[in-house]
Amino acid sequence: MSWDPDQYARFGGERLRPARDLVNAISAARPARIADLGCGDGRATELLAARWPDAEILGVDDSQSMLDAAAKLGLRAEWRRDGIDTWQPGSRFDVVFSNAAIHWLPDHATLLPRLLDAVAPGGALAVQMPRNFAAPSHALLFDLAESPSWRARLAPLVRRQPVQDPQWYYDVLAPRARSIDIWETEYVHALSGDRPVVEWLKGTWLRPFLHALGPDAPVFEAEYARQVAAAYPRRADGKTLFPFRRLFMVAMR
Numbered sequence: 001m002s003w004d005p006d007q008y009a010r011f012g013g014e015r016l017r018p019a020r021d022l023v024n025a026i027s028a029a030r031p032a033r034i035a036d037l038g039c040g041d042g043r044a045t046e047l048l049a050a051r052w053p054d055a056e057i058l059g060v061d062d063s064q065s066m067l068d069a070a071a072k073l074g075l076r077a078e079w080r081r082d083g084i085d086t087w088q089p090g091s092r093f094d095v096v097f098s099n100a101a102i103h104w105l106p107d108h109a110t111l112l113p114r115l116l117d118a119v120a121p122g123g124a125l126a127v128q129m130p131r132n133f134a135a136p137s138h139a140l141l142f143d144l145a146e147s148p149s150w151r152a153r154l155a156p157l158v159r160r161q162p163v164q165d166p167q168w169y170y171d172v173l174a175p176r177a178r179s180i181d182i183w184e185t186e187y188v189h190a191l192s193g194d195r196p197v198v199e200w201l202k203g204t205w206l207r208p209f210l211h212a213l214g215p216d217a218p219v220f221e222a223e224y225a226r227q228v229a230a231a232y233p234r235r236a237d238g239k240t241l242f243p244f245r246r247l248f249m250v251a252m253r
């Protein structure tokens with residue numbers, strides 16, 4: 001999947017709010033080493049650096065365009081191009097943080113314990129993932145992709161449930177953690193613009209579908225936009241409300 005930092009940043013304020021909530025939920029007092037996995041354009045890393053200015057920070061991402069955007073922030077951090085699943089931590093980190101990234105990877109039953117293993121005793125694994133895949137924004141995309149006109153090319157891209165429920169993550173992490181805090185928040189974003197839900201998805205889930213279609217992408221996008229507009233009607237003030245559920249977990253070692 002190729003990422004476009006400018007498209008992703010269009011809703012930067014809304015996207016950063018869960019990262020801020022996650023950073024604020026970490027109780028580690030003075031972490032010396034922090035890893036931000038799937039650091040993207042570095043905006044969430046910046047929150048970590050602001051809270052712990054003395055910490056050594058490593059940002060890991062497999063998208064060069066996102067890492068280039070992160071490097072422009074001028075943070076005192078090391079940026080490394082690597083996969084979250086191939087990353088070798090070397091010695092342990094006091095905080096392993098990942099905001100809105102791990103849902104892109106499969107096999108959480110293997111991945112999350114491995115990430116918790118990278119945390120030093122007394123430290124924290126802090127993760128946030130969207131859990132919004134049954135919402136109209138995503139369900140309509142998947143339904144359209146699996147409709148007769150498109151399924152030959154798009155069905156392999158559909159992932160209806162990349163994130164499990166909170167109980168599942170509790171059971172995976174509890175045997176290895178000293179304590180676990182798991183919660184969900186549904187943000188209700190009030191978005192501006194003509195078709196903000198489509199523009200939001202164009203920063204993330206819609207991208208690979210459009211990319212796969214090449215010159216046919218505008219036809220698919222127009223049909224998706226028509227369905228999304230009906231599912232998210234504008235309010236009287238012109239805004240579009242976009243409820244978005246997210247799952248958070250902080251596991252202490």
Ligand SMILES: C[S@@+](CC[C@H](N)C(=O)[O-])C[C@H]1O[C@@H](n2cnc3c(N)ncnc32)[C@H](O)[C@@H]1O
Binds near residue numbers: 037039085100
């Ligand atoms: C939605 S962005 C989130 C960026 C940032 N964490 C934030 O909160 O703004 C997801 C990021 O995860 C990265 N990513 C997705 N899968 C990855 C993988 N397997 N290994 C490394 N990075 C990955 C993408 O390149 C992208 O920058």
